[in-house]
Amino acid sequence: MTHQMHAYHMVNPSPWPLTGALSALLMTSGLIMWFHFNSLMLLILGLATNTLTMYQWWRDIIREGTFQGHHTPIVQKGLRYGMILFIISEVFFFAGFFWAFYHSSLAPTPELGGCWPPTGIYPLNPMEVPLLNTSVLLASGVSITWAHHSLLEGNRKQMLQALSITIMLGIYFTLLQMSEYFETSFTISDSVYGSTFFMATGFHGLHVIIGSTFLTICFFRQLKFHFTSNHHFGFEAAAWYWHFVDVVWLFLYVSIYWWGS
Amino acid sequence: MAEDIKTKIRNYKTAPFDSCFPNQNHTRNCWQNYLDFHRCEKAMTAKGGNVSVCEWYWRVYKSLCPIFWVSTWDDHQAEGTFPGKI
Numbered sequence: 001m002t003h004q005m006h007a008y009h010m011v012n013p014s015p016w017p018l019t020g021a022l023s024a025l026l027m028t029s030g031l032i033m034w035f036h037f038n039s040l041m042l043l044i045l046g047l048a049t050n051t052l053t054m055y056q057w058w059r060d061i062i063r064e065g066t067f068q069g070h071h072t073p074i075v076q077k078g079l080r081y082g083m084i085l086f087i088i089s090e091v092f093f094f095a096g097f098f099w100a101f102y103h104s105s106l107a108p109t110p111e112l113g114g115c116w117p118p119t120g121i122y123p124l125n126p127m128e129v130p131l132l133n134t135s136v137l138l139a140s141g142v143s144i145t146w147a148h149h150s151l152l153e154g155n156r157k158q159m160l161q162a163l164s165i166t167i168m169l170g171i172y173f174t175l176l177q178m179s180e181y182f183e184t185s186f187t188i189s190d191s192v193y194g195s196t197f198f199m200a201t202g203f204h205g206l207h208v209i210i211g212s213t214f215l216t217i218c219f220f221r222q223l224k225f226h227f228t229s230n231h232h233f234g235f236e237a238a239a240w241y242w243h244f245v246d247v248v249w250l251f252l253y254v255s256i257y258w259w260g261s
Numbered sequence: 262m263a264e265d266i267k268t269k270i271r272n273y274k275t276a277p278f279d280s281c282f283p284n285q286n287h288t289r290n291c292w293q294n295y296l297d298f299h300r301c302e303k304a305m306t307a308k309g310g311n312v313s314v315c316e317w318y319w320r321v322y323k324s325l326c327p328i329f330w331v332s333t334w335d336d337h338q339a340e341g342t343f344p345g346k347i
Contacts, residue, residue: 110292110330113344120344 007072009064016057023049058217062234066226076233083237087244090207094248097203098255101196105260112191117261121193122185126257129180133173134253137246140169144215144239154229156222163219166242170212177205200256204248211245214238270316276324291326292345294318295334299347 004010023046030043065071071079105116113119124130147162188198218235221227227235282290298318305312322331337343 110288110334111344113346114289114292114296115346118344119346 007074009070009072009075011064014057014060016053016060019049020053020057023047023053026050062221062226065233066221071231071233076231079233079237083240087240090244094200094203094251097196097200098251101200101256101260104192104196112193116193118191118193121190123193123261124180124184124257126253126261129176129183130253130257133176133180134249136169136173136176137249140166140173141243141246143169144242148235148239151222151227151232151235152229160219160222163215163222167212167215167219170208170215170242174205174208174212177201177208197256200252204245204252207245207248211238211242214241266317270320273320276321279321287325291322291330294322295326295331296345296347298322299338303347 026042026046026049028046030041030046033039033042065075108114108116108118117123143162143165147159147166150156150159150162184197186194186197188194215238218227218238221234226232276290276294279290281293295318298315301315301318302312304310305315334343334345338347
C-alpha cells in the first residue's frame with residue numbers, strides 16, 4: 001500500500017468547482033434575463049445550483065478535515081492563508097464603495113447644491129438606530145471572543161451560549177437595519193447620496209447575513225462535537241469574518257452616517 | 262493693489278485670478294459667484310439697499326459660467342427647484 005511522504009492534502013477529484021462555475025454562469029445570465037427580459041427562471045436555477053454547490057463543497061471539506069483527519073497543521077496553515085487573503089480581497093471590495101462615497105461627498109457638485117448631504121436629502125439621525133446598531137455589533141464582537149475562549153478552555157456549554165448570543169445579535173442587527181431601510185425618506189435612486197448609501201450599507205448587510213450564516217453552521221458543528229479545544233479552524237475563520245464585518249460597519253458608521261450627515 | 266471696487270469694475274475685462282480657486286477646473290468659481298450674486302441681490306433687496314454693490318459677482322459669473330448652466334440654473338430658480346442655498 002503506497003503512502004504519501006508529505007503532510008499535504010491531495011484532494012480527491014470533485015465535481016463542485018465545475019458546478020460552481022456553471023452556477024456562476026447561470027446566475028450572471030439569469031440577472032440579464034431578469035433585468036432585460038422579465039424572467040426569473042435562469043436566476044432561480046443559478047441561485048439553487050450555487051447553494052447546492054456551496055453546501056456540498058463545504059460538507060466535503062468537513063468530511064475530509066473533521067472526519068478523515070486530512071487537515072494536518074500544514075494544511076491548516078494553508079487554510080488560514082486562504083481565509084486571510086479572501087478577507088483582504090473583501091476589504092478591497094468595500095474600499096471601492098468608500099472611494100465612491102468620498103469622491104462624491106468631499107466635492108459635492110452644483111447639481112447637489114454644492115453641499116453634502118445634497119439639497120432635499122434628509123439623512124437618518126446617526127444618534128438613533130445607527131448608534132444602536134454599532135453597539136449591537138460591538139457587543140457581538142465581545143460575545144464571539146467569549147465563545148472562542150470557552151472553546152479553547154473546553155467549556156462546551158458556555159461556548160454554545162456565547163455563540164448563540166453572537167448569532168442573535170447578528171440577527172438583531174439585520175432586523176434593525178431592515179426597519180431603517182423602510183424609515184429612510186430617500187431611495188437608492190435619489191442622487192449619488194442614495195446610490196452610495198444603499199450600495200455600501202446594502203453590501204455590508206449582505207455580509208452580515210453571510211457571517212451570521214457561517215456562525216450558525218459553526219453552532220451546529222459545535223453541537224455535533226466537530227471542534228476540539230485546539231483544532232477548530234472553521235470557527236476561527238467565522239470569527240475573523242465576523243470581526244471584519246464589524247470593522248466595516250464602524251467605517252460605514254463614521255463615514256456615511258456620522259460625517260456624511 | 263487695493264483699488265477701489267468702482268475702478269475695478271470700470272476696468273473689468275474678464276474674471277481675474279482668484280486665489281480661492283487656484284486650479285484649472287473653475288466649476289466651483291462659477292458656482293460660487295453665481296450663488297454670491299444671487300445671495301447679495303436677495304439680501305440687498307430685502308434690506309432695501311443698492312443692488313449695484315453686487316455687480317462684481319455678476320461680472321465674474323457672467324465671464325466664467327457656461328451660458329447653458331446659467332440658463333438652467335435661472336430656470337430652476339424660477340421653478341423653485343434650484344438646489345443651491347440662496
